[in-house]
Amino acid sequence: MITKNNTYRVNLLTGFQLCRFGYDNLANMQAAVDRTEQFDIPHDVQYGDIDIMDRQMDFTYATDRFAGLPQYVKDLKARGIKFVTILVS
Numbered sequence: 001m002i003t004k005n006n007t008y009r010v011n012l013l014t015g016f017q018l019c020r021f022g023y024d025n026l027a028n029m030q031a032a033v034d035r036t037e038q039f040d041i042p043h044d045v046q047y048g049d050i051d052i053m054d055r056q057m058d059f060t061y062a063t064d065r066f067a068g069l070p071q072y073v074k075d076l077k078a079r080g081i082k083f084v085t086i087l088v089s
Helices: 004-014 025-036 070-079
Strands: 045-048 082-085
Touching: 025 045, 025 070, 070 082
Parallel strands: 045 082
Antiparallel strands: none
8 A cells, every 4th residue: 555655665666667686787787777878768777787796795896897886876876776686685
């Protein structure tokens, strides 16, 4: 049941989201985001999967392949795009 107390949850669930397994590096992720914007496709959420992690360890990122990720996340946020990391258990 959706009530007005669930506004945040509803917005996150209904936004336009881009998720893909297999980003080898930050440049590939940026290219996907840029192509989405180039074709005027709405984009509210960008996901980072296990690919971004250092040795597939949660709460890390591979500084060799994803150098600049913290700044890129800030840039996305400034553009109104949320960044969600998928954690592996």
